[in-house]
Amino acid sequence: MFDWPRSGSYAGEVVGESHYQDHLRRLVGDHGDEAAELETVAVLVPDSTNAYDDKAVRVEIAGLAVGHLPKDAARIYRKKLKAKGQKNVPASCGALVMGGYIGRNGSRAHYGVKLDLGTTE
Numbered sequence: 001m002f003d004w005p006r007s008g009s010y011a012g013e014v015v016g017e018s019h020y021q022d023h024l025r026r027l028v029g030d031h032g033d034e035a036a037e038l039e040t041v042a043v044l045v046p047d048s049t050n051a052y053d054d055k056a057v058r059v060e061i062a063g064l065a066v067g068h069l070p071k072d073a074a075r076i077y078r079k080k081l082k083a084k085g086q087k088n089v090p091a092s093c094g095a096l097v098m099g100g101y102i103g104r105n106g107s108r109a110h111y112g113v114k115l116d117l118g119t120t121e
Contacts, residue, residue: 001043001089001090001091001092002081002084002086002089002090002091002092003091003092004044004091004092004093004117004118005118006093006094006116006118007116007117007118008094008116009116009118010094010095010096010114010115010116011114011115011116011117012069012073012093012114012115012116012117013069013070013073013114013115014059014066014067014068014069014112014113014114014115015067015068015069015070016067016068017066017067017110017111017112017113018110019067020064020065020066020067021110021111023061023064023065023066024066024097024100024111024113025100025111026064027040027061027062027064027066027097028097028100028111031100033101033102034101035098035099035100035101035109036097036098036099036100036101036111037096037097037098038096038097038098039094039095039096040061040062040094040095040096040097041061041092041093041094041095042059042060042061042066042092042093042094042095042113042115043059043060043061043090043091043092044057044058044059044060044069044077044090044091044092044093044115045057045058045059045060045090046078046081046088046089046090047068048088050068053071053074055071055074055075055078056068056069056071056074057069057073057074057077057078059095059113059115061095061097061113066097066113067113077117093115093116093117094115094116095113095114095115095116096113096114096115096116097111097112097113098111098112098113098114099111099112
């Protein structure tokens with residue numbers, strides 16, 4: 001596995017988290033009514049067998065899928081990974097899982113994920 005250089009900034013977007021709310025809830029654990037904020041490590045997995053996009057990059061935390069890189073970002077990421085001699089190799093990067101607070105209407109907000117991908121985007 002390739003360890004992606006970190007910048008300390010969680011600016012990388014993840015899409016599709018709404019499909020993985022159970023996984024994200026399991027990762028952050030019980031945090032009451034307040035928003036969760038979990039710094040962790042994500043693994044970016046080139047997902048060439050994805051039924052919707054053969055250039056997709058799946059985002060996993062602790063072995064659980066939590067989303068994908070946006071389409072354009074996935075293509076840029078794959079090119080940079082290939083330039084580093086790591087074509088189709090999973091890579092780790094910093095991740096921040098946040099959200100899940102209880103809103104004024106009593107419902108729980110969705111969880112989201114940001115990635116520390118340095119200069120990849």
